[in-house]
Amino acid sequence: MEAADLGSERGGQQVIHTLLLLTLVAVQDTAAGKMVYTKWCAGCHGDNGAGDGQGARHMVPPPRDFTGAIYQIRSTPSGQLPTDADLLRSIDEGLGGTAMPGWKSRLSERQRRDVLAxxxxxSTFFADTTQRPQPIAFSKEPGGDGGADALKVGRQFYDSIGCRKCHGDQGRGDGPSAPTLKDDAGHPMFAANLHENWRFNGGGTVEDIYRRLRTGLDGTPMPSFSDLxxxxxxxxxxxxxxxxxxRSLSPKEPPVVRDVIHAPLTKRVPHxxxxxxxxxxxxYWFPLVGQIIRKERWFAPAVSGVWVKAVHTADSIAIRVAWxxxxxxxxxxxxxHLGRVFSTLSDDSTREQPVPWPDQLAVQFPVSSPTGMERPYFLMGSPSAPVYQWRWSSTARATAIAGLARGVDRFDPIQGAGGGIATxxxxxxxxxxxxxxxxxASPDTANQLPLRTGRAIPVAFxxxxxxxxxxxxxxxxxxxYFLALDEPVPARVFISPVLAMVLTLGLGMLVIWRAQQKTSYRRQQ
Ligand code: HEC
Ligand code: HEC
Incomplete structure (x- = not known):
């Protein structure tokens, strides 16, 4: 009851806010907005707002077609227009996990309001100003949140109202319906990976998520649950x-990138x-981006990053990569799905037939430990300066082989069982x-980097x-990035505080003893 009252009060405030905003916007000249648009937005959204700018050919999801007036991030019920505040939020913050950047720091408030107008x-849908979009009167998050019981209830309904059909049992976007998903225009669409809330389009807080569940993401298969x-x-x-x-499926804070993977010394290698x-x-988290330097370029990578752990013993190393x-x-x-990807991305690549390719991962090192800051070209080295790689593929018993890459299109495996690595x-x-x-250690030091403790070894994924x-x-x-095999902490570091104490005490005793000796000696005289 109380929560509902609070909700409508907030809703009321929002309406007032929206009305104020509308009045502001109405007095603005759309000519100024057009200038901003042409300069900053048309390259993706197209001169006529149809989502067909130059950059659009490279993007999944493609830029919004404004002529249809279908918007994902709204405070209004499914099927309705967004409020100006909703649009301004998307323009200010951008849409996480997509090519749509935030403009808050790049454009002045005036410019953002002009371009919004x-x-x-x-779209003619916005022309009818008698029909102002009405935001939903959202409730507030009830108390007692976050506990195990609350999460159990949440999980129960996650299953019973069908989230797992698209988002999968563990929420990684791998549900049974996942391969079939497309937006209203037929573009391929992934069910969001619920473990990466920092990539949600409309924000990653509990409140953001609740709102998306109430409103749905119009134009996509993500429904509204207000009816339920x-x-x-x-x-x-x-x-x-x-x-x-x-919310509980993602880390508390978005992962922070640290440059050095520390591999502690352990007694045994966990295979x-x-x-x-x-x-x-x-x-350690390392973000990955599409390869856009060499043809064929790739603007729509599905893997957003890798989670890495490493340990070593006196003679072996184990690196665990999860993604x-x-x-x-x-x-x-x-x-x-693959067919839809290829027809959406009509970029510089030659048209290919969709083939069921395997998943792959490569871990890359220099061939030898660099002495200074110099490292081979990160994009798989070059013919004259190769890199040493471990290449894993999900086909053929999901094994890996080590070898030398001499640029993106040449890989020479090292002879012998897997080139010395096991997976x-x-x-x-x-x-x-x-x-x-x-x-x-490696017997073939010409081709395989010897991994030594106490050094920063360059590594890439x-x-x-x-x-x-x-x-x-x-x-x-x-x-x-770098990998460091931490050295066993030298024994003296452990002993020294104790030793210091013994020494200080000992010296102190000695001084007292000597003093006593002296006094007694003097006394004897
Ligand atoms: C680099 C390309 C790019 C540029 C530049 C760009 N956008 Fe976008 N924009 C996108 C993409 C891609 C989407 C769709 C994302 C999705 O479907 O999840 C989008 C979506 C939007 C949306 C829809 C939000 C919603 O709720 O559905 C708005 C509004 C928008 N952009 C406004 C702008 C404005 C205004 C500018 C210029 C100041 C701009 N965009 C510049 C790529 C771009
Ligand atoms: C029919 C398939 C389908 C069902 C059922 C479904 N979703 Fe989604 N969901 C999607 C798709 C597709 C997207 C991604 C939309 C996009 O990328 O623009 C999405 C996006 C999301 C997002 C990210 C929102 C954002 O701001 O980007 C969340 C959170 C989410 N879904 C949660 C849920 C929950 C919880 C349920 C069940 C109550 C659910 N979904 C049911 C398909 C579905």
């Missing part, structure tokens, strides 16, 4: 629990990805987990999602 002129509230299938509080459950020894080891991937490729169930991998509900192990059409240069890449 201008994009509304692309009206039908009393679940209560408003239970829907909040679903939002809390979804299996799910070996319990891994739980105590620090995880989210909606499909265990090769998988023919995704061929239709174990697991695919589990939308996540790959792969452990690579190798001896630290590459990933391919086969079901998304990724192979060859169509891949996700990282830049160089």
């Amino acid at each position: 201008y994009i509304k002129t692309f 509230l009206e039908q009393k299938f679940l209560t408003d509080e239970q829907l909040w629990r679903v939002a809390e459950y979804v 299996a990805p799910d070996d319990s020894a891994w739980t105590a080891v620090d995880t 989210d991937d909606r499909s265990q490729s090769p998988d023919t169930a995704w061929l239709a 174990q991998s697991v695919y589990d509900h939308g996540e790959w987990r792969v452990v690579f192990t190798r001896a630290l 590459f990933a391919w999602d086969g079901s998304n059409g990724e192979h060859g240069t169509r891949m996700a890449v990282s830049t160089w």
Whole structure:
């Protein structure tokens, strides 16, 4: 009761806010908005707002077609126009996980309001000013949130109202319907990976998620669940629990990129990805981006980053790489999706036939430990300066081989069983987990980097999602980072405080003893 009252009060405030904003916007000249639009937006959204700018050919999802007036991020019920405040939010903050940038720091408030007024002129739907879009009177998050019981309720409804059909059992966007999803215009669409809330279009807080559940993302398969509230299938509080459950799947804070992976010294090497020894080891996140330097360029990578852990013993190293991937490729169930990807991205690449490619991962090092800051070209070296790589593929028993890459299109495997590396991998509900192990020393020092303790060893990562059409240069890449095999802490560091104490005490005793000796000696005299 109380929550509902609060909600409508907030709703009222929002209406007033919106009305104020509308009055402001109305007095603005759309000519000024057009100038901003032409300069900053048309390259993606097209001169006439049809979502067909120059850049559009490279993007999944493609830029919004403003002529249809269908918007994802709204405070209004499904099927209705957004409020100006909604549009301004998208313009200010951008849409997470897509090519749509935020403009708050790039354009003045005036410019943002002008361009907002201008994009509304692309559709006649906004012309009828007697029909102002009305925001939903959202409730506030009920108390007692976050506890295990609340999350249990959330999980229960996540299953019963069908979220897992699209988002999958663990929320990584790998549900049974996932390969079939497309937007209203037929473009391929992924169900959001609920483990990466920092990439949600409309923001990643519990409140943002709750709002998206109430409004749906119009133009996409993501429905509104407001009807279920009206039908009393679940209560408003239970829907909040679903939002809390979804929020709990992502880390508390968006991952921070740290430059150096510390591999502590352990007694044994954990070969299996799910070996319990891994739980105590620090995880490092490295974002990946589409490879857009060499043809064929790739603007729509499906793998957004890798989570890395590493440990070493006196003679071996194990590196565990985990990443989210909606499909265990090769998988023919995704061929239709792949066809949609290829027809959406009419970029500089030659048209290919969709083929069920495998998933792949590469871990890259220099061939020898660099002495200064110099490192080979991060994009797989060059013919004269090769890089040393471990290449894993989901086909052929999901094994890996070591070899030398001399640029993006040449890889020479090192002879012998896997080129000296061993791998174990697991695919589990939308996540790959792969452990690579190798001896630290290498008999073939000309081709294989000897891994030594106490040095910063450059390392980089590459990933391919086969079901998304990724192979060859169509891949996700990282830049160089570093791996450090931590040295055993020298014994003297442990002893020294104790030793210092013994010494101080000892010296003190000695001084007292000497003093006493002296006095007694004097006394004797
Ligand atoms: C680099 C390309 C790019 C540029 C530049 C760009 N956009 Fe976008 N924009 C996108 C993409 C892609 C989407 C669709 C994202 C999606 O569907 O999830 C989008 C979506 C939108 C939306 C829809 C939000 C919703 O709720 O559906 C608005 C509004 C918008 N852009 C406004 C602008 C304005 C105004 C500018 C210029 C100041 C601009 N965009 C510049 C790529 C771009
Ligand atoms: C029919 C398939 C489908 C169902 C059912 C579905 N979703 Fe989605 N959901 C999607 C798609 C597709 C997207 C991505 C839309 C986009 O990228 O613009 C999405 C996006 C999301 C997002 C991200 C919102 C944002 O701001 O980007 C969240 C959170 C989410 N869904 C949660 C849920 C929950 C919770 C349920 C169940 C109550 C659910 N979804 C049911 C298909 C579905």
